[in-house]
Amino acid sequence: MSREVDGIEVIGWLRSEEILMLEEGFTVGDDLFQAGLDSMAVMQLVVAAEEQFGVQLQAGDLTKENLTTAESLATLIRERRT
Amino acid sequence: MIRDVDVAVIGGGSAGLAAAVMAARQGARVMLFERQGFLGGMGTASLVHTFCGLYLLKSGPVAELANPGFPSEMAERMMASTGLGPIRMGRLDVLPQHPVDFVRIADELVKAESSLVVQWHTEVIGVRKNQGRWEIDWSCRGSLGKASTTVIVDASGDAVTAPWIGAAHEVAPRLQRPAYVFGIQGVKAFPDERRLQLAGMLVEGIRTGVLSKAALGLSFRPSGRPGELFGTLDLAGEEGGSIYDPLDPVGLSALEAEGRRVASGALACLREMAPEWSAAFISQWPARAGIRESRRWVGRACLTGAQIEAGTRFADEIGLATWPMEHRENVRGPKWHFPVEDRPTGIPLDCLRIPDHDNLFVAGRCISVDHEAQASIRVMGTCFVTGEAAGVAAAIKAGGGDPTASAVRRIPGHGNFSQAL
Structure with missing residues (x-):
């Protein structure tokens, strides 16, 4: 996968992996925690991100800022891929 | 009588x-x-x-x-x-x-x-x-x-x-899966944001083979009493090797043992990885797993x-x-x-x-x-x-x-x- 990951792709991925049930119209800037992202979902997310994007997110990566929106999560994944 | x-x-x-x-x-x-x-x-x-x-x-x-x-x-x-x-x-x-x-x-x-x-x-x-x-x-x-x-x-x-x-x-x-809840003490601090990093540490434990994948079902919550948390572990209920049956004593027994095994492993992992968990211990087992x-x-x-x-x-x-x-x-x-x-x-x-x-x-x-x-x-x-x-x-x-x-x-x-x- 050479194309850069963006927020739209992250939303589709969170939905298809059933990590979060995001409503229709959920945008890349909306709050993932308000949409139900909790510590258990974060564990699923880290495991799934390794399979899907080939990134090993570390405990230190898992800050509120990095995970708040699909946009910030996409940025984190891009950074960790390089 | x-x-x-x-x-x-x-x-x-x-x-x-x-x-x-x-x-x-x-x-x-x-x-x-x-x-x-x-x-x-x-x-x-x-x-x-x-x-x-x-x-x-x-x-x-x-x-x-x-x-x-x-x-x-x-x-x-x-x-x-x-x-x-x-x-x-x-x-x-x-x-x-x-x-x-x-x-x-x-x-x-x-x-x-x-x-x-x-x-x-x-x-x-x-x-x-x-x-x-x-x-x-x-x-x-x-x-x-x-x-x-x-x-x-x-x-x-x-x-x-x-x-x-x-x-x-x-x-x-298709039954709702059971939960295994246990008491924890000795955690020095449990700020809200830290939950995310603890989750990351558990995944790290799974990556390195220290923990089984069952630890993915684990989350923590303060009990409301000073220094006490509860760990809640969602289990598949199929730990006995057969399909989940909450009316079968063999499966229920495997579930209890697996709950304790995963909880103990997760605590050992966090004691190593999180400084504020270095003195944490499991203080209470449930009398039985929670059947939903x-x-x-x-x-x-x-x-x-x-x-x-x-x-x-x-x-x-x-x-x-x-x-x-x-x-x-x-x-x-x-x-x-x-x-x-x-x-x-x-x-x-x-x-x-x-x-x-x-x-x-x-x-x-x-x-x-x-x-x-x-x-x-x-x-x-x-x-x-x-x-x-x-x-x-x-x-x-x-x-x-x-x-x-x-x-x-x-x-x-x-x-x-x-x-x-």
Whole structure:
């Protein structure tokens, strides 16, 4: 996968992996925690991100800022891929 | 000696407690059978530490109790005991509850009722009808005994009476998965944001092979007491190698052992990786894993998931179910289905009654509903509602009256119930 990951792709991925049930119209800037992202979902997310994007997110990566929106999560994944 | 009572309640979880206390308050002679040495069921033996389903679903700033009577009384007693009020979790209001407080509150409630006898350490092992009355066989550590009762309330959680009396019952093909909850002490600090990094450390433990993948079902929550947390582990229930069956002792045994194994491994992992967890230890195991769903009664009516989704109300409702359908059919976290416009749903009295038997009522997570609706009504706040209604209906029936929904709703302590509906 050479194309850069963006927020739209992250939303589709969170939905298809059933990590979060995001409503229709959920945008890349909306709050993932308000949409139900909790510590258990974060564990699923880290495991799934390794399979899907080939990134090993570390405990230190898992800050509120990095995970708040699909946009910030996409940025984190891009950074960790390089 | 055969003890003769008006109402026998099988199972002393949140529904059975409500049923026994409320039947006794109507003047009935009540006997409550419980297998542990304390009451509270999931909220004590299984360490489930929030009362869900107490409050209306709404986005206002203040949590509003959905049902007067016993559920509200329990909320008040628990808040007075813990000093904690309701908290907002996402879109939901829940009341933190502590199992130690719950046990003591239940003790006080039953002690206040002179016509209520609690028989702890006792399993009911058989029920049959004899000339219109029920005969109950019980067992306590090799001692066998009998009781005779006018009315039974089955609050066993597993509809244990149904097969014994040849009544219709069912087990859903896809059951909600069990939870294994344990107590933790010695954690120096547990700031909210740190949960995310702890989750990352557990994944790291899985990556390096220190932990099994089952640790993915683990989360932590403060107990409300200084330095104490609860760990909650959602398990697949298939640790014994066969499909999950909460009525099979072999599978249940494997589940208990797996819960302890995964919890111990996760604690060892966090002691290594998180400095503030270096002195953490598991301080309490549950008496048993928390079972969310098993055998259910097939009653005179069946509340469905579609009715909960629509927020349906009924002429013969005895209270309100307000918890959204919370599915945990796998260990990948809850899947929520909210009703339209966050509406509450009425629970018909006929979901607590069964065909052919006027003198048996059911309460708690095994009432007559479908698998979807069970994902809403199983929570403790709603079990108080169905338990109270079953207990009052049982006392009315035992006294020769007609236990209609309006009669059940009109009892003392329900001052503004009609307005609440």
